[in-house]
Amino acid sequence: MTISRREFIRLMGMAGAAGMLPASTFAAAKRPSDLYEIPKFGNVCLMHMTDCHAQLNPVYFREPSVNLGVGNAYGKAPHLVGNAMLKHFGIENNSIEAHAFSYLNFDEASRAYGKVGGFAHLASLVKRIRSERGNENTLLMDGGDTWQGSGTAYWTRGKDMVGACNLLGVDVMTGHWEFTYKDKEVIENIGEFKGEFIAQNIHLNEDAQFDYKFSEFSGYNEDDNRAFKPYTIKNVGGARVAVIGQAFPYTPIANPQRFMPDWTFGIKDDAMQEMVDQVRETEKPDVVVVLSHNGMDVDLKMASRVTGIDAIFGGHTHDGMPAPTVVKNPGGKTLVTNAGSNGKFLGVMDLDVRGGKVRDFRYRLVPIFSNQLPADHEMQSYIDNVRKPYKDVLEEKLAVAGETLYRRGNFNGTFDQIICDALNTVNDSQISLSPGFRWGTTVLPGQNITMDHVMDQTCITYPETYRREMSGEDIKLILEDVCDNLFNDDPYFQQGGDMVRVGGLDYVCRPNNKMGKRISNMTLDDGTPIDASKKYVVGGWATVGSKSPGRPIWDVVADYMRLQETVSIKKLNTPKLVGVDGNPGVG
Amino acid sequence: MAKSSIKIRAKIKKGACEVKALMKHPMETGQRKNKKTGKKIPAHFIQEVNCTHNGQSVLAAEWGGAISTNPYLSFIFDGAKKGESVTISWLDNQGGKDSMTAKIK
Amino acid sequence: MSTDTKRRLFLKGTLASGVVALAAGAGLINPRQVLAAWPKSAFEAKSVSEAMKGIAGTDTAAGNDKITIKAPDIAENGAVVPVKVDATKISGVDSIAIIAEKNPTPLIANFKMGKSTHAFVSTRIKMGKTSNVIAVVSAGGSVSTARKEVKVTIGGCGG
Known part of the structure; x- marks a missing residue:
């Protein structure tokens, strides 16, 4: 098929709305000279981080050179590596983005562009976006795997990360490795967390229903047996945004069940559908999103079965995807993103919400290069303090x-x-x-x-x-x-x-x-x-x-x-x- | 009186009575071996469970050893009112037995 | 099937087990008499076919999409697998049996419903390995089934 240049430009313009051409959305987005100059769009800005694994300071992180897709996943995002991934998303070879999203020329490019991530640098970016968009027009979501992954997180039982997230102003989170501390510590940490912890797919098991040691915990609901609050409603940019939590469904299988003896997990997509329907009916939101720790392949399948979700912000599988995958389902379309790991990226989704509906969107997975974003002083001194007692060992x-x-x-x-x-x-x-x-x-x-x-x-x-x-x-x-x-x-x-x-x-x-x-x-x-x-x-x-x-x-x-x-x-x-x-x- | 091995929660929900019960019992299949001695642990499991409401049987169950340790059972029946009672009793293969009555909430 | 027929069938069932168990529970008869009532051969059967014959009188029951089995895709613990069987879309259900296809003795339980009891049961079962869980539903002499696979895994090594 040949298309005229005029037609091509028209298609590119539509791509943002229809998400049909991930390559062109990205190509259009990366033009500004400043990596962090993200053009304003719409009225609702949803920021998403996930799977930072307690990396408070900048690190090096090599993306995979083997990430096979089998069956229906063959050759599709996120199962693309190296040149195939750059080509799919229209990323220029040898560019700073090529380094952020692929393993190609890793050593050389790492030396050229420096470390990635770090909460102090992330904090600068978040502050910049909040001031550009207006604080009341933004929401910051954390997909979990935040409290585990470093020496300080282990020794402080995740508390160093709760403090860092409070300082960063995380509004809402869900979890996975969070549950590998003792259940008592999880409940305590959630108590100290200033945002909301949500998960629709964690229930009390049969034994706990008869005698639950956290019956006083505010997130617990005796009527539906949910151990945590399933969703929250936030007013962002004049719109009502519903965020439904989906914790890692296989936590007691992939990790020791003895740390979470009272809780049972699972994908529970039927319960997700009920939750979406109930939220749409009773809360009358303008936007419904899911903050998920399913992993991208599970999110893609869930998006094809559950209707009424505008976007799933995904994590767990650590796929740094430059553009969302658009999934068709009987109710319409759902965007599925995945925001990488180790503090390397911040997902930024701008939505145009009018008349109770999402009209259009722009998405960018922004790489955090610590040499290009100044360290936020308050966050850096918090990190230095947290590390102080362990510095010599570390x-x-x-x-x-x-x-x-x-x-x-x-x-x-x-x-x-x-x-x-x-x-x-x-x-x-x-x-x-x-x-x-x-x-x-x-x-x-x-x-x-x-x-x-x-x-x-x-x-x-x-x-x-x-x-x-x-x-x-x-x-x-x-x-x-x-x-x-x-x-x-x-x-x-x-x-x-x-x-x-x-x-x-x-x-x-x-x-x-x-x-x-x-x-x-x-x-x-x-x-x-x-x-x-x-x-x-x-x-x-x-x-x-x-x-x-x-x-x-x-x-x-x-x-x-x-x-x-x-x-x-x-x-x-x-x-x-x-x-x-x-x-x-x-x- | 010794503490009952049975815990019951019975509640009227949408007009029907939902019963949930938890029974303390080892539910040994007879197939497991004691790791130290290598000897088979004798079978010891609940075989029959009966649930009654106002003296009428509402559920009668026959179980083998593959019901999980500390069995859980839940079912729903019509025609019950708040304040009435349900009784659950079990009988195991070694002649052990227990019974418990709870008020419907 | 009329309520009367169902009630008769139910009474037949309870006479064989439930009422007797209650009598034993109340100390009226000695447990040896009760053991005779428990369907030993069905519970000791080594194959699904024998187990079904023993508990429902047939091993050729057809699948029925009015029966739903709710159980995890992957068990969190093979020794404690929650299973819910809902056959409320079928009228006149007398009993629901649960079978784990690959257990050494597949029959796990048989539940006999009273006349006002919903065709629904929830319990927890032991599964040695990945296998189909089969629900066998008897209603007025007609027997039908549903199955759901539950994976039992070693676990670990998650992201």
């Missing part, structure tokens, strides 16, 4: 990075490999297993690796390590189980993590196959085939069932690093992938 230099150390991607990253190597070396195991988390910051070659970095990669409330015998069959069962959480072709069965990382073990992976048929040709590093009935000594950490007996993982990794001048990997235990040739989710 700034201990453990070794020098011999190469780029990163995690994000469907399979082993280099920092994961270091963790796996550390487990095998320090705990004397043959094979090691490490969770496929998507958080964890990046260290550049030649940079000092500090305890801060190790905590960024390992900091959880169940850090204990184990060393135990497992049969070859057991190991395969684990790999198959986790692989199905990643590559099940029904998004509602995906838990939003990456593949379990392995040390000392190679295998072949067929992501397009069904569960039980994806993993084969397992061998030890020396090529010896894994025998299903033979026992192997396996080291690992982060068990969700019961507490493991060993030392915290960060001590094991730090010990391993202290023994070396320069840390690099000998070999990356990443599987041989079969059936993914041409998949734009592989860089």
Whole structure:
């Protein structure tokens, strides 16, 4: 099909409204010379951050080079990496945006553009937008995974982040890793949080319905059994904006249930539909949005089934998407965004709301480059104070990075490999297993690796390590189980993590196959085939069932690093992938 | 009197009586092994549950060992009024039994 | 089916179990007599087919979209899986049985409704592995089923 230039320009103009051409929306948006000059549009400005994982200071963060989409997700956002992703969104090669959104030329570009994120720099941007738009025309939403991910968050039980969010002026949040503190601490932290904590999909389980220890908590509703307030109504720019919360549906499966014994989660899209209908009926809002921690693939499916939502602001899967995906459903269209991770981005959606309806929108996922946004003094001094008691521990230099150390991607990253190597070396195991988390910051070659970095990669409330015998069959069962959480072709069965990382073990992976048929040709590093009935000594950490007996993982990794001048990997235990040739989710 | 193993909540909702009950019971299937001794833990589970209102049976259940430990049961029936009572009783495979009556709210 | 027929069927059911259990609960008879009433062979059956024959008299029941099973897509804990069966769109329901296809002994429970009781039940079951949960609904001698898969996973490793 050929279209005239005139027609092309007309289509581009419509793209913002219809969201049909993500590439052109982005191309049009990035023109101004100042990265942070975001043209005003409409009357309602919704700001969205998510999955900062307690990164108060600027960091490096490498986006994935492998993020495979299977089934219907093949070749679609967010399953695009490198050049395929730049092309899809119309991002110029070698530009600052190309660095923000892709892994391409990572080391070189990181040195050129500097660190990303940091709450002091984020605070400057938020203040700038509030003053440009008018404070009363803005709302700041946080999608969660805010209280976990750094040493200070762990030691203060998330309180450092509650304070930082209060200072930033977060209006409303939902959660996931927040629930991995003790339930009592979660309730306490929500009490200290000045915004509202919302989740429509967390209910009391059957036991708790008979005797609930937080029956006095203001978010609890005895009538519908919800543990937290499901939604809130905010007046923004003269419009009534309803924000419905959706916490991570699989929290008690992906994380230890013992931390949240009274609460049951789930996607509950039927309850979401009821909630949207009820809110539209009783509150008469002009705009209905969902603040979600579902993960992008789950959000896309939910948007196709639930009607009446204008936009879903998503997180969990850490997909930094420059433009929303527009999803059709029987009631109309829903925009689905995902705002990346580690404090690297702020999503800014401007809405033109008139006559009780959203007429048009503009969206930009703004990268926070700390060299280009001044640090907000008040926030910086808060951060410095929070870190003070832990500074010496956190700034201990453990070794020098011999190469780029990163995690994000469907399979082993280099920092994961270091963790796996550390487990095998320090705990004397043959094979090691490490969770496929998507958080964890990046260290550049030649940079000092500090305890801060190790905590960024390992900091959880169940850090204990184990060393135990497992049969070859057991190991395969684990790999198959986790692989199905990643590559099940029904998004509602995906838990939003990456593949379990392995040390000392190679295998072949067929992501397009069904569960039980994806993993084969397992061998030890020396090529010896894994025998299903033979026992192997396996080291690992982060068990969700019961507490493991060993030392915290960060001590094991730090010990391993202290023994070396320069840390690099000998070999990356990443599987041989079969059936993914041409998949734009592989860089 | 020993504390009952049964907790009941009965409430009139939209004209019908919603009953929720929680029973304290190990619900051993007889298939599990004691990890230390390697010996099978004997089956011990509730087999029959009966729920009555004004002396009439409203629900009669037969259970196997695969009902979860500390069983939960909820059901709804018509024709009850606030202040009346419901009684739930159970009987297990070892002859153990319990019964509890609660007022409808 | 008329209410009378349903009531007769129900009484037949309760005579076999419920009323007897109550009598035992009240100390009127000794538990050994009760054990005879509990459908041992159905609960000890190793296959879905045998379990269905034992509890509903047939293993060839058709699927029925008037029955809904509410259970999680992925169990938060395989030992405690909440299951709700709603067959209120079918009239004259006498009983609802719950079966977990891949449990070593698939039959989990059978619930017999009184004449004023809604065709609805909610409970929690143990599931050893990923499997269909099957609801078997008997109404006036006609038996129909519904199924829903529940995934039982090792967990962990989430984003």
